[in-house]
Every structure is written in structure tokens, then in C-alpha cells.
Amino acid sequence: MxxxxxxxxxxxxxxxxxxxxxxxxxxxxxxxxxxxxxxxxxxxxxxxxxxxxxxxxxxxxxxxxxxxxxxxxxxxxxxxxxxxxxxxxxxxxxxxxxxxxxxxxxxxxxxxxxFFEKSAFYAACREQEIPYPDTISLSAMPSLSAIRAAGEQLGFPFIIKPSSSVTYWHYPFAGMEKVYLAHNKNEAECVLAGIFGSGYPGEVLLQRYIPGGDAAGYVLTVYMDRGGRVRLRACGRVLLEEHTPCGKGNYAALVTVPVPEIAKPLCHLLAAVGYRGFANFDLRQDVHDGRFYALEVNLRLGRSNYFLTAGGQNPAAWLLDDYVRHTALPCVDMENEVLFRTVPYAVVRRYTARDEDADLAQALHRAGRDACPLYDRDDLVGNPLRALYVAAHMRREKQKFRQYCARIR
Ligand SMILES: Nc1ncnc2c1ncn2[C@@H]1O[C@H](COP(=O)(O)OP(=O)(O)O)[C@@H](O)[C@H]1O
Ligand SMILES: [Mg+2]
Structure with a gap:
């Protein structure tokens, strides 16, 4: 059908x-x-x-x-x-x-x-007792003393990011970035002046920085069926993020990990609003105490959705089974261990910070459990224009890492 x-x-x-x-x-x-x-x-x-x-x-x-x-x-x-x-x-x-x-x-x-507003998502997390990083919400440019007080509450460095990323990108300004790390009150003041000066009408969030570099990031994808039941959960741990000013938080390499406990209350939170379809959470694990924190939910599949297909859980197949074939769906936690990447393998090797992660990437690469959405034989062979684009894209990724990220090995 x-x-x-x-x-x-x-x-x-x-x-x-x-x-x-x-x-x-x-x-x-x-x-x-x-x-x-x-x-x-x-x-x-x-x-x-x-x-x-x-x-x-x-x-x-x-x-x-x-x-x-x-x-x-x-x-x-x-x-x-x-x-x-x-x-x-x-x-x-x-x-x-x-x-x-x-x-x-x-x-x-x-x-x-x-949930398009991070502040509303955090309010829902608070109700469900789901950990999220300590956050201060601003709707106008604060005074320097208010920034100092925020620094005392959250500790420096702290994160600055818009509550609504959809609205934020409609108000561009020089030096605009996706998310900022302010190391002191002057840096914070400068960033906030840029954001509020752009005319961005939404809330801006100051947030405790959850330490741990790229490797502390996780992505959790959930599928809720037409009847509102959780059917698929899949979790990836970040090996490497993009490091360009507008690409921070875009995953350059992920590996499958078991679904963490925090997935359960997050699914309850979705169920409470009658959720249907795919949802994608960004999470972070504090390296000091191992605790997971929710950063945001996207009400759609993420840019790294090929991670699911590579792990044997093709998201289109789930949608067709549910909405077209009306199949009785199983409840699945994705377990197949795969390396997902959007950059050349050499970049993953060179810039992944932790040795054990770089070794894991190597093992998965050697075992052929390494997937990049752009590498598709059937779409590349006999298709020189696409092959040229993919080669140029990979060259650009290499250059971007060379420019924005310190080489580890
Ligand atoms: N509190 C935080 N601590 C550490 N890193 C953070 C924090 N908040 C955001 N980040 C980083 O910034 C990226 C983007 O933040 P996120 O909350 O997912 O918003 P968006 O994706 O809408 O920009 C995250 O993936 C993470 O790398
Ligand atoms: Mg995000």
C-alpha cells in the first residue's frame, strides 16, 4: 500500500x-x-x-x-x-x-x-521532576549588576541562548552565534547587547554550563504512535559536534548507547500533551556526577536522523507502518551499535577528544558499522554532479574543523 x-x-x-x-x-x-x-x-x-x-x-x-x-x-x-x-x-x-x-x-x-519555547519546555520538566540546567530567563537587557548576580547564581562560564530558536534566526546581527559561553560579566553583557539590540523579541536564557565538552552530549529520539504510545526510543552519544559559530550543537559524529533512564519521564511529558510522531531531545550528562539534564526538545526528527536508519530503525518505515499499513507496532529500544557521522572519518579520528571514543569510532569503522548519510553508492555512481558536491562538502568539513577546533591527534 x-x-x-x-x-x-x-x-x-x-x-x-x-x-x-x-x-x-x-x-x-x-x-x-x-x-x-x-x-x-x-x-x-x-x-x-x-x-x-x-x-x-x-x-x-x-x-x-x-x-x-x-x-x-x-x-x-x-x-x-x-x-x-x-x-x-x-x-x-x-x-x-x-x-x-x-x-x-x-x-x-x-x-x-x-515546547518551541525552551522556557516552556523547562517549566514542563520542572512539573515532571526532570532535571534541566539551572536557568534564568530575561525578556530585556539586564543591568551589569543583574549579570553579576546571574554569574554568582550559575557560576562562570555560563550559557547564553535564545528561548525560541525559530524567532531568533529572524533577527540576525554581526557576531551572531547559535549558543554562547560567557566567561565573565563583560562577555555576557556584550552578547546580550547584541541579541537584544537585534530586536529579537523573545526571552533569552542564561543557563548553568554542564561541563564535559562534546562527549557529554546525547540525542534521544522517540516515536509516539497514532494512539499516543511510545514505540521507539533511540539514543546516541556525541563524539564530536560542529564547532563553527552557527553550527554548535550540530552533531558531527554519534555512537549508539543504551537508552538512559531520563527517557521515561521525558516520554511522560510528551504523552501529557497527546504527542504523536517523532520527537528529538538534546541531553547532556554532567561528567562530575553522571546526572542527565534535558536541554531541549525538537518536535520533529533531527539533522542526525540517518542514525536511526543506520541502526536498523528506518524512521520512514515506522511512519508508513503506523499511518499507512496500520501494522501492530512493537516497542523497541534501538540497540545496534553504529557510528553515525556527517564528516570524513579522518576528522572523527583527529578531533574526537577522548582516546576511548576515538578507539570506539575506529573499531566501528573497521567493522563496517559506520554510516554517513551522504555516502550512498546508488546516488553517487554515474552521478558526477552529486559526487562533486559530496567531495566538496567533505573538504569543507575538514577545513572547518582545522579552523575552529583544536586537533587532538
Ligand atoms: N547548559 C548547557 N551546558 C552545556 N552545553 C550547552 C548547554 N546548553 C546548550 N549547550 C550546547 O549548545 C547546543 C545547542 O543548545 P540547545 O539547548 O540544544 O539549543 P538549540 O539546538 O536550539 O540551539 C547543545 O547541543 C550543547 O552543545
Ligand atoms: Mg539543540
Whole structure:
């Protein structure tokens, strides 16, 4: 029955390409993708046909485009609509119910929208007694003495980040970064002046820094079925993050680890808002006491979703089984140990900080349990334009690490 499903992806980046690969593997269909600008990740691929629409972030543009697309489908076909960025996830969760039944939208109800604000997510964590880092929320530029008091409460260095990353990127300014580490009150003042000076209208969070470098990061992906039951949980430990100013927190390499205990209350938190579909949590483990902390939840699959496919849990197959084939789904904790990476293997070897992690990466690489979404024989052989893009991307990744990250070995 899955032959009658046309995957429609909103986005253009690696997340989008990884989902297109997953859909092709699950049902043999190429995806249609729409995004605001063309990116190499989804160009010249047999798995995805990308169309650029510069104003796609506006609902007045997105929904008529989807209506036209649905009208053009053959009568025996339905679309499955997947957002690959927060911006599209928000639009679809807000308005997805207005779409016709020829469009499957495996997303949570509007009651989950509050989680787009980290401050609201932390409030929900507090209610469920889920640990999150001590946080101070600001809605306007604080005085220097207020920053000093925050430093006393949180300790230096502390993290500065916007509560709403969707809104934040609409207010660019010189020196803008995804997240900041302020080592003293002057640094904090400078960062906050930049953010509030940009006109960003949302809350800004000052947060205790959870130490441990890249290796303290974890990603937890959960799938809640149409009936709201948790079906899949998969956890990856970060070996290496991107280190560019706008890429911090993007995972460059992950390995599968057993699902930590904190997953249980996090799933309860999702269930409490009637969650459906995939959710992706960023977590951190304090190296001093081993405690896990929740940093945020994304109401969609993450950029590293190929991690699931590589571990034998193709996310598109889960969606098709649930929404199209109506299969009785098992409850699975992903266990297959794999190395997931978006950068050349040499970069993982060279820049992974802990020796034991670099050794683990090497063992998985040698055992062939090493997956990079961009390396796909069937999409590269006989496709020189795609092969050129992938080679150039990998060269750029090497250069970026050389520029922004200290070489370990
Ligand atoms: N309290 C914290 N302690 C240590 N690192 C943090 C903290 N908060 C954020 N980070 C780092 O910044 C990245 C991005 O933060 P996150 O809360 O996930 O927001 P977003 O992904 O929306 O920018 C994280 O993956 C982590 O690497
Ligand atoms: Mg994050």
C-alpha cells in the first residue's frame, strides 16, 4: 500500500536528504522537497526532487502550494508531509488540521506548540521532576549588576541562548552565534547587547554550563504512535559536534548507547500533551556526577536522523507502518551499535577528544558499522554532479574543523 504514498518533505538540508533516503529505502519512492533556498544536500539526487520557493516560510505561500500539490496527485495516491526544520514543524502543527485527508501529517497536536519555547519546555520538566540546567530567563537587557548576580547564581562560564530558536534566526546581527559561553560579566553583557539590540523579541536564557565538552552530549529520539504510545526510543552519544559559530550543537559524529533512564519521564511529558510522531531531545550528562539534564526538545526528527536508519530503525518505515499499513507496532529500544557521522572519518579520528571514543569510532569503522548519510553508492555512481558536491562538502568539513577546533591527534 505504501506505493500509493508520495513523501513530501519541507526543507533542503541533510535532515531532508536523510529522510528522502529513508523513504526510498522504505517504499521505493522518491520524495518531493520544498524549501526556501537550494542546498547541495538535496541537489542532483535520485531520492529527492527539490523545488525552491523563497517565501515558503509564510503560511500564505506554503498552504496554497501544498493544496496545488495535493490536487495534482493521482486519485489513488496520498501524500505524507514531513517538516525538516522547526519553522515548518511549527507551521504544520499550527495549521496542519486544515489540510485535506489526502495528506498524512504525522505530527503532534497544537497542545505541543509550547515546547518551541525552551522556557516552556523547562517549566514542563520542572512539573515532571526532570532535571534541566539551572536557568534564568530575561525578556530585556539586564543591568551589569543583574549579570553579576546571574554569574554568582550559575557560576562562570555560563550559557547564553535564545528561548525560541525559530524567532531568533529572524533577527540576525554581526557576531551572531547559535549558543554562547560567557566567561565573565563583560562577555555576557556584550552578547546580550547584541541579541537584544537585534530586536529579537523573545526571552533569552542564561543557563548553568554542564561541563564535559562534546562527549557529554546525547540525542534521544522517540516515536509516539497514532494512539499516543511510545514505540521507539533511540539514543546516541556525541563524539564530536560542529564547532563553527552557527553550527554548535550540530552533531558531527554519534555512537549508539543504551537508552538512559531520563527517557521515561521525558516520554511522560510528551504523552501529557497527546504527542504523536517523532520527537528529538538534546541531553547532556554532567561528567562530575553522571546526572542527565534535558536541554531541549525538537518536535520533529533531527539533522542526525540517518542514525536511526543506520541502526536498523528506518524512521520512514515506522511512519508508513503506523499511518499507512496500520501494522501492530512493537516497542523497541534501538540497540545496534553504529557510528553515525556527517564528516570524513579522518576528522572523527583527529578531533574526537577522548582516546576511548576515538578507539570506539575506529573499531566501528573497521567493522563496517559506520554510516554517513551522504555516502550512498546508488546516488553517487554515474552521478558526477552529486559526487562533486559530496567531495566538496567533505573538504569543507575538514577545513572547518582545522579552523575552529583544536586537533587532538
Ligand atoms: N547548559 C548547557 N551546558 C552545556 N552545553 C550547552 C548547554 N546548553 C546548550 N549547550 C550546547 O549548545 C547546543 C545547542 O543548545 P540547545 O539547548 O540544544 O539549543 P538549540 O539546538 O536550539 O540551539 C547543545 O547541543 C550543547 O552543545
Ligand atoms: Mg539543540
Amino acid at each position: 505504501s506505493e500509493c504514498i508520495q513523501p513530501v518533505l519541507l526543507g533542503a538540508d541533510l535532515n531532508c536528504y536523510s529522510m528522502a533516503r529513508a523513504f526510498f529505502a522504505a517504499c521505493g519512492r522518491s520524495s518531493l522537497a520544498y524549501g526556501q533556498t537550494t542546498l547541495g544536500a538535496t541537489a542532483h539526487s535520485r531520492y529527492v526532487r527539490f523545488t525552491a520557493e523563497p517565501s515558503l516560510g509564510k503560511k500564505e505561500v506554503l498552504f496554497p502550494l501544498l493544496a496545488r500539490l495535493l490536487k495534482g496527485l493521482p486519485p489513488n495516491e496520498r501524500a505524507m508531509l514531513i517538516p525538516c526544520t522547526d519553522e515548518y514543524a511549527r507551521l504544520l502543527i499550527e495549521e496542519g488540521e486544515t489540510l485535506p485527508s489526502s495528506c498524512l501529517v504525522p505530527l503532534p497536536p497544537p497542545s505541543a506548540l509550547a
